[in-house]
Amino acid sequence: MKEYKTIQEISGPLVFVEVDEPVGYDEIVEIKLEDGTTKRGQVLESGEDIVSLQVFEGTDELDRNSSVRFLGETMKMPVTEDLLGRVLSGRGNPIDGGADIVPDERRDIVGAAINPHAREYPREFIQTGVSAVDGMNTLIRGQKLPIFSGSGLPHNDLALQIARQATVPEEEGDDDTEFAVIFGAMGITREEADEFLEEFERTGALERSVVFLNLADDPAVERIVTPRMALTTAEYLAFEKGYHVLTILTDITNYCEALREIGAAREEVPGRRGYPGYMYTDLANLYERAGRIEGEEGSVTQLPILTMPGDDDTHPIPDLTGYITEGQIYIDRRMDSEGYEPPVDVLPSLSRLMDDGIGEGFTREDHEDVANQLYAAYAEGNDLRDLVNIVGREALSERDNRYLDFADDFEEDFVNQGWNTNRSIEDTLDLAWDLLGTLPKQELKRIDKDLVEKYYPEDAEAEEEAEATA
Amino acid sequence: MSKAKEPEQTDTGRISNVSGPVVQAKGLSARMNDVVRVGEEELMGEVIEIEGDVTTIQVYEETSGISPGEPVVTTGSPLSVELGPGILDSIYDGVQRPLDVLEDEMGDFLDRGVDAPGIDLEKEWEFTPEVEEGDEVSEGDVLGTVPETVSIDHKVMVPPDEAGTVADVNEGELTVEDTVVELEDGTEISMLQEWPVRKARPTADKKRPKTPLITGQRILDTLFPIAKGGTAAIPGPFGSGKTVTQHQLAKWSDADIVVYVGCGERGNEMTEVIEDFPELEDPKTGNPLMARTSLIANTSNMPVAARESCVYTGITLAEYYRDMGYDVALMADSTSRWAEAMREISSRLEEMPGEEGYPAYLAAALAEFYERSGLVETLGGDQGSISVVGAVSPPGGDFSEPVTQNTLRIVKCFWALDADLAERRHFPSINWNDSYSLYRKQLDPYFEGEVSDEWADTRQWAVGVLDEESELQEVVQLVGKDALPEDQQLTLEVSRFIREVFLQQNAFHDVDTYCELDKQFRMLDLIQQYNDHAFEALDAGVPVDEIEDVEAAQRFFDIPVEDDWEPLVDEIEDQLDSEFQEMY
């Protein structure tokens, strides 16, 4: 393989090299510094004479005497089942001091798109034990459901709680498909990473996890490959080895910053707020690697975490994410400061795959109606909060007051379950009925009449009748 | 797009530069928009710029590993689709490759460099001629039919620009390449035609539409109807209901043919359609919905250049069925992804960017696309139509951005989705204050003739109440509902029924998902009756609390989900009358 010592220009994370033989687009390069250390990079544009590269470890200490070797292949991830239990760098090298990895296969990290015709529509309910999720924003196997959070909010706790508690209830016992967690960290702090690792070790989850760590002080450009390595491993485990894989990617915001940095270095025409115009496509190439395939046992479920700059969900990172993923879970700053665990704001949250994965035969017959009713009632109560600040409770009708109470109780009892409570879907729905019992029966317009008859709490009914006769 | 049928290679060049989906070649003599084969793997591409010796190509497949020096060969013809029986009940990618064939050839993941014809060349179809020897035929005339699906007879037409006297007619089991009719001048016509996607198919005349595309969605048919041959845009932030609305239209609208273009959106949404449509019944014929549907899926992780072309592929297929005299509805979800694909390609060409980085020709491209809709007289003298409904995904949900604004200038229906409504699970979350339909007036005669002569009046009444409510809501925000005078409280109650009973419609409920026109009218009329009774009672001195306790009104909520709705509406109507009669 030819070695070039013809670096023309170094600019940010980019290097421009003069070549005299054709080089493939997207190919991997190895750059050797004079002191013998090597860095890896990737071809961003390949011309007849000049090739531009992005260097994953950053261009620190590179100079025109560094030599460049084109490896003649695109970036690969060595995959094997033995990766389970291992901690790897953001570039996929083991950093846990364990044995070398003997790959079963080396897979291109730029995954090919799943043919929509080969997909199977996801319908299998995952019980996370978190009422705000299970009851109202149900997670489905093969879904991509991001957590929209802000800096300093406890998104990691929620992700960990979900990873710890997730099960598929009906299948317990007769299902031998195994569950695995892929954790892809991009630019998070050492402390955050340790938090995850300790928790994984404490719960024994590490054995069935593969951890990829690109930390805050690791090169930013490396963040471009970390999630691809993680997802390549996830796809391998899911569609080759039959695992149900939960992939946690954090923090997508750091990933996008890296994209922006490269875009700026290439002097591209920037899109909204300086992020590249192709960021939608780029993110879609990550998120769409979730799903199920017809005839395959396993699945890839994604739980990406992103911190919204300025808590603004119209910022391009959450905005483009929301346009690609199948819903989102919002972590709310007010609820967090009031001490709710988890501080999930259910109103803007959404699970788009929920409709097909709940109800009779999946969760419980009343699930959909109950969720709709909870939304409507909570939204109504929540709306009244502004008004009550102006006119006071006394000025409101009895009906309004009930809804205000409902909103408070809902947050206090339903959402605020604590990081260590694991509720079955029955518990979640029963709890919902307790709350709905505080509203008169005829207010439950979103629920089928027969279901109201069946599930409306009896004591609430008695109370209501007593009130009516009094 | 079959390799077999391409004209012989006219010239070969060499790749000089590769940057993502954009490749440059030197030494190639190709024309603008010609399809070319790029590299050793013969990836499909299209010429998008020619400057001196350098030809710029957008490539419809992944370009990883492609390097300078590899060959580029032009096919000499522009990007085209193949037209013939077999388009319905199919699912294609953005350049008309059938996804099921691709799955057979490359497995679960989309590989590249694989070619597959858009139309099955082997399959035999039963051709029944409608002409005989000696007949004079000209462009667009129907030569015969083929039962393409249980729902649709495919009409084999004389291609544009052909005419003559029929010399020979074939019939029976034939493949699409077999000659069905030979003209005296020796022209052989088969079932297979090709048409360049970027060129509109010709028609005899364009007409003003007068019939609605009935969707079974209350807020659309009653408040913001679209005509057969009309255009509509559905803009809205993520999660507000664009796709669900588009799916509802694809399922329930009374078009003969549906072309559904998934442009740069989710894989699972296409899978949902592939799984559901064969199971669902076409409300018009009772046959499986797939029998009238053609799907084009270029999901967000498929190559970006094919995202640019998929809307053209879709509209060309739509035109072809329109030319047979059918009413076609085309859904494009989402046109923003198409616009962004144009932007991405354009920025790689280093073209001078227009507003927000979009190419300066954005407005023209959108206009040209929507112009291909309409009610027309076909070349064959029939009537056919294409209705186009485009979803728009504005960044940050802000409608002032270029794609929404440029679309607004063209389309006549604007169905504005609203994040607030979606958040409180008011579905479809179409905002009734911001939305409009410019077809209302021209469609009223139809509704008045077919449904009720009070159709327009009842609608105008409802619109009036909703307008009044939105003004009152501002006051309520400040002082609470109970501080309003009684008549205004009553208006709020009436408008609540309009919103919660009539406008809300659950797409996932077996019955509520589709609401026939008669039911729509009776529901709204019933609410109006309640309104009239209620205000009379109020005038007679009945306190508003008592009016609000009318039990019949609470039963309104049962109507949307009731299959056998007529007796129920009659019953509630009687109950309303008697309850109000007893009141004072």
Ligand SMILES: Nc1ncnc2c1ncn2[C@@H]1O[C@H](COP(=O)(O)OP(=O)(O)OP(=O)(O)O)[C@@H](O)[C@H]1O
């Ligand atoms: N008519 C409806 N009835 C019931 N639920 C609906 C309706 N419309 C939308 N929804 C709910 O809203 C969710 C989001 O809708 P949809 O996927 O259509 O949004 P979208 O506007 O296409 O978003 P994106 O731009 O991200 O694709 C659905 O999954 C469904 O839960």
Ligand SMILES: [Mg+2]
């Ligand atoms: Mg959508």
